Amino acid sequence: MMQTLDRKLLRDLTRLWSQSLAIASVLAVGVAIMVMMAGAERSLRETRDTFYERNQFGEVFASVTRAPIGLLDRIEAIPGVAVVETRIRNPVILDIENMLAPGTGMLLSLPHSFAQGTFPRLNRPSLDIGRWPEAGRDHEVVVNDSFAKAHEFALGDGFYAIINGQRRHLTIVGTALSPEFIYTIGPGSIMPDDKRFGVIWMDGTALTAAFNQTGAFNDLSLRVEPGTNLNEVLRQLDLILAPYGGTGAYLRKDQISHSFLDAELTQLATMVKIVPPIFLVVSAFLVNMVLGRLVSLEREQIGLLKALGYRQSEIAWHYIKLALCIGAFGVALGWGFGLWGGRGIAELYAKFFHFPYLVFVPYPSVYAVSALAGVAAAGLGAVFAVHKIVALSPAVAMSPPAPHRFRAGVADRLIHAVHMRQTSMMIWRSLTRWPLRAGLTMLGIATSAAVMVAALFMFDSMDALMDKAFVQLNRQDMILNFVQDRPRSVIDDVDHLPGVMVSEGVWSMPVRLSHDQHERRTVLEARDAGSELTHLLNENDQPVEPDSGIVLTQRLAKQLGLKLGQSVSIRFPSIGDREHKLAVVGYAAQSFGMGAYVTPETMTRLTGRAARVTQSNVMVDPDEIDALFAVAKTTPALSGVVEMRAVRQSFTDTIAQNAGMMTTINALMAALIAVGVVYNAARIQLSERARELASLRILGFTNAEVSYILLGELAFLTLLAIPLGLVLGYLLAAGMVAGFESDLYAIPLEVSRVTYFRAAWVVALASALSAAVVWRRIDQMDLVSVMKTRE
């Protein structure tokens, strides 16, 4: 049988349905985001981990120019090394029908007896459709799934590749997915572009022959026994590989696909930490507000229940249950949205990350935690609302609270001085009577504006990032990557390519930078002095020059714990173990990568080699771009072409794809907070001041005048809240940007005026709408019944 108090509870809930719904919705958003983001994070992580295990993703990676297979014994002898896999790995230019621009392919060799069932020991691709190339058929290839899809290739279709200077036709016999290319990004690019970049698996015999690598390898990967000191493995590997042009071994965390995925997981984790708590706290506050009002309204009933012999705990529980009902409803609502949204998220991720399967698994623990958090938020709000009143002695609870003693303060005198109307005076008094509540209400509304800013600023930041990356720092139209480093004079040849207006050389060398106990593998770049196409700017947008020192990306300097003027140790794994030192003369503020920069002279001094060029930045006459493409497709010296316009396009597309949907959802979420706070605040005001307002109506005040007293206060609070919210939003955005930072990129913190304006507008509108609903209630107020109820 239902307890009588529970019946009261049900009736209270029915009576408060609109307020409860408003609270539950805010709570639901928190829960939904938690379920979605935490669920996505776990799904991604676990899918990745299984994929890694199943396909034996390597733990250490290294590249060389050319090393004999015989070296394998020495590598396997490094303590802790469990499995070693070697292969041929070569970037090549692709010539694809219906695509003017040259593509880039990453050729990977499969073990010689692959078709007979010998799988690569590490980094195994998973066949999606078709079959593996048959031994000896040197034109048969398997390509990555997304490349085939982007070109709508069917099995049997083909394309051309410039392999070691020869233009060869390759036929697709299958598609595959690999743990190395979950995030498929071409060398030198910052965005995936499945049309321009493809992974190509070929029979090992055919490939080694094509690249004159018979009996040799140029790429290796290994796994170690658990508990092995990885840094020691790296060190030994570098020693062994240095004579063969080793570029420095590196760990998974620096593997490009892995680190992008990791950055994404970090972002998700950051979101989970920042966003749901905001919504949970706001809903706890709302529960507190509504329940606080309810218990003060029912103060005498509480006294009565105590007089009847109900225990404090029983009474408190009665009210807390009400909050828990709201909490449970919010959680259920949130779960629903979360499940539905989770599928959307999985689809979204499937676009960027290529897994053989990616299911958005509803993890029970994620649901349990979100439910606990949701219900706890509601419960906590309730406990704070009831604990004082429930502890009152019954005799005190049953007598009405002492009337508040309004006092005229300094502020009042000020207000008198400006001749405020009596109705405005009432607003003022009410604000000063409950300063805490007014403050919290304001903070609640401000939160809504803050969430809106935090949701929208991403677009500004992306704009800023693009402007910086593609206009201020990099103005080249194209980057031409050379198969291997070339003498400086190659730039003259580039100059003579059709359409090339300006060309500049860049000399990149893999290095290990260290300072104290910090060490990082990165690329040291020497750019031509006075470069027009690329610039280094410091955090104040002032140009920085390495001169005789070194310029480090800000984040790199931070990771190495380096300050201006301190010196950094530099080692070139491909040259030997000699250590050089250079003074840090400047920071480069840039969003992508962790580069380090010196002058070509410094590079020559450090390496003892005459100036070389590994890539060339060019500016191209747009009218002649097709001619340049045509030449690039047949130039053996090139291993790849990065067209900046395409990178930029893919960047904007990605943002645009998510923008519309995201903005709408975020605006809704932010508005929900505003509605939740303003609507509840207005309803509570209405219930507290119904008699006062009714008396005014009886005195002959118009509805508008009476509404002004009630809603004027909220309008005033909203007005104060918006600027505060915008400031909070900025801080929130700063927190998110900091949380999103990874080795790969850092998002600049940029909040435009339009964003502030939009946030303010959404909050004002949401507040106005909720106020309008309450206004109607004032209109419909039954004066007689209001005056009759005793309070």
Place this chain on the structure above:
Amino acid sequence: MATTERVFRTEKVTKVYHTGSVDVHALRGVTADLYAGEFTVLLGASGSGKSTLLNILGGLDHASSGRVWFRDLELTGLGERGLTRYRRDHVGFVFQFYNIVPSLTARENVALVTEIAEDPMTPEEALERAGLSHRMDHFPAELSGGEQQRVAIARAIAKRPEVLLCDEPTGALDSMTGVQVLEALEGVNRELGTSTIVITHNAGIQAMAHRVIRFADGNISEVTQNETRVSPSEIVW
């Protein structure tokens, strides 16, 4: 049905309220005996301390000093939990403002008590005794003041309390309804033997009491016993 068995005993009970800078001495050393089964009326000027004493007897409030016993149970020695237990098991209250839960029907308001009592009557029986059997499923807003007060009485007696404490139960009622309420109280006292204490400003009501206690300035000024009692309907309002 006067007996010599004492239901309440107080010894130099004082109650001081500290409000801001002034101390209000609501009770100044009340020593009194109240007898089982009696219908006792408390009279006295406004502010003389009647409600304060009743609240202490009913375990709603603590005395500042002195001692209070309910039979052998010393109330002044009980904490919050003990007092709750005591109220739950032994006391029924009726207040001036009917104090019924507006979101519960008459029957449900009574059930509020029967659910937590040891050996209650059914809500129906209680409402019957209070003379309200015809409006059991009405919400308070649909009941008149007198009817609401009778719901409160039904709720107070439903647990078969040993004592029934009423603070101005007819204070907000006209004479007609007041009489109905008093009849309900008198009936309970007579039929169930419930010791009943009623605070009132209506001196006429003292005529139906076994014992009348007069209050003045925080203390008892006079205790009288009625040789003959009149029925509620004969009371001069």
